Amino acid sequence: MLARTDLRGARPTLAELRRALPRGGTDVNAVLDTVAPLVHEVSERGADAALEFGEQFDGVRPDSVRVPPSVIADALDQLDPAVADALRESIVRARKVHADQRRETSRTQVVDGGVVSEKWIPVRRVGLYVPGGNAVYPSSVIMNVVPAQEAGVGSLVIASPPQKDFGGRPHPTILAACALLGVDEVWAVGGAQGVALLAYGGTDSDGAVLDPVDLVTGPGNIFVTAAKRLCRSVVGIDSEAGPTEIAILADDSADPGILASDLISQAEHDVLAASVLVTDSADLADAVDLALDAQVATTKHRERVMTALSGKQSGIVLVDDLDAGLTVVDAYAAEHLEIQTRDAAAVADRVQNAGAIFVGPYAPVSLGDYCAGSNHVLPTSGSARFASGLSVQTFLKGVHVIDYDEDALRAVADKVVTLADAEDLPGHGDAVKQRFVTSGAATEAGAS
Incomplete structure (x- = not known):
């Protein structure tokens, strides 16, 4: 089922290796000309334009962009208790991990009287994009909101596409996840228009102000990614996310059935999803192919999975040994990398x-x-x-605070002037000299 790339006996350069590996992806440049007029329209006309594009692409136009808080609360009340319990557990575990990512202010005494500190300031307001489409992603609400909250971000807004089946609101499970996290600002807007509205803001249908954000995070399709690229001069973005991918480095100790199920788990996301197995065992590769045939036949999203697994982005890479396998997975740099080998922890440590x-x-x-x-x-x-992946650091700005007294500046003034002159920027040096001219004049005046 999976195409094979046989690197046994080969010694490719890094450039050759990157070209040889299965890789799909999407060409964001190909849709920029399509997305740019849409972003411009939203920047000029705000919510009205975003709602119009939503009606065109999603087939529904909600009464307003902002979802009423009562609708969010009702979604949680009506959520399957088992799903609510699972989401709560996910939130608890995510908070434990992300709380440990917080950074403290550092203070460095460079010289007597000269201190440089670095403090971490949360981004003021962030827009967290949660996609709709092939699946419902309440887990993406958690993954975006928890690190932002742990960073201390004071203002959060979730944007997610309106759903025709739910009266033009985002999917109820997404709204319920927002309620569990205490997020009460949710916009029923998706796609490129959603990103643009987050970046530029506007006025809602009921006259309420939709404040723009300073940072947009979260994955989406190629049009969302294009909009993030176009808006990144206006707002910060986390990344330009492409289709999901998994790579597995395995030896003959691995269970082929488990490997097959893991490859399928990513392939069911999207027809462009990448599933790659790297192994030094041809027998294991054959067994995985057989397991894939059996499991794909019974999986729910069979057509989607088959398309992804048969695409140029997926395949099996045969290597001579685990050292060669590590070279391959480092060249591939997977979003998700599984290590299923003997002494897996030691192998993982080398990635x-x-x-x-x-x-x-x-x-x-x-x-x-x-x-x-x-x-x-x-x-x-x-x-x-x-x-790196999304973390508390994504939502923090590191700011240096420089605090030097007169003696500390005087001690290094000649070095500053020398370097300023070396760069032909004498005004920089004069800015230091002037302080001592002024200081001396003031002292002299005081003495008289």
């Missing part, structure tokens, strides 16, 4: 590039999606080589 690493047969990606406590908003399309 350099991954959005999140899942160690051993009892830490599936599905656990991370919901209840591990980790965050599931992760870098995709190889960006784990340089980017």
Whole structure:
């Protein structure tokens, strides 16, 4: 079922290796010209334009962008108790992990009288995007809201597409998750228009002000990603998320049935989802193919899964040994990387590039999606080589505070002037000299 790339006996360069690996992705540039006029319209006309585009793309136009608080509360009241209990557990575990990510102010005594501190200030207001489409994602509400709350963000708004089946409101399970987290500002707007409205704000149908945000986070489709790119000069963004992906590094100790189920678990997200197995065992690869045939035949989203698994973004990569396998997974830099080998923890410790690493047969990606406590908003399309997943740090700004007294500045003044002159910026040096001219004049005046 899965295409194979055989690297046994090969010694490709890093560039060759990156080109050889299964990789799909989407070309955001291809839709920028389509999305740009939409973003412009929302920037000019605000909520009216966003509602019009929502009616065009989602087939429904709510009475207002902002969902009434009573609707949010009712969604929680009507939620299946078992689902509510599972969401509460997910929230508790996520809070434990993200609370430990908080950073404290650091204070460095550079010299006597010269101190540089770094303090961490929460972003004032953030917009958290929760997609709709193939699935319902209350877990994405948790993964966006919890780190923002733990960072101390004071103003949060969730934007999620209006649903025709629910009177133009976001899916009730998403609203219920918002209620569990204490989020009472939810906008029934999705797609590129949702991102644009978060960035530019506007006036709602009932005259209420929709304040713009300073940062937009959360995954979405290619149009959402394009809008984030177009708006990033106006607001901050977390990343340009592509389709989800899983890579598994496995040896002959792994269970082929488990590997197959994990590959399917990501493939059911999207026809563009990537599922990649890296192994030094051809026998294991054959067994996984057989297990996939059996499991795909009975999975609910069979057509979607088959399309994803047969796409150019998915496949099996055969390598000589685990060292070669580690080189491959580091070059691939998966959003989700599972290690299912002997001594999996030691192998995982050697990984350099991954959005999140899942160690051993009892830490599936599905656990991370919901209840591990980790965050599931992760870098995709190889960006784990340089980017991190969503965390408390995403919502904090590190600000240096420089506090030098007169003697501390005087002690280094000649160095500042020298470096300013070396860069042909004499005004920089004069700004230091002037302080001592003024100080001396003031002292002299006081003495007279």
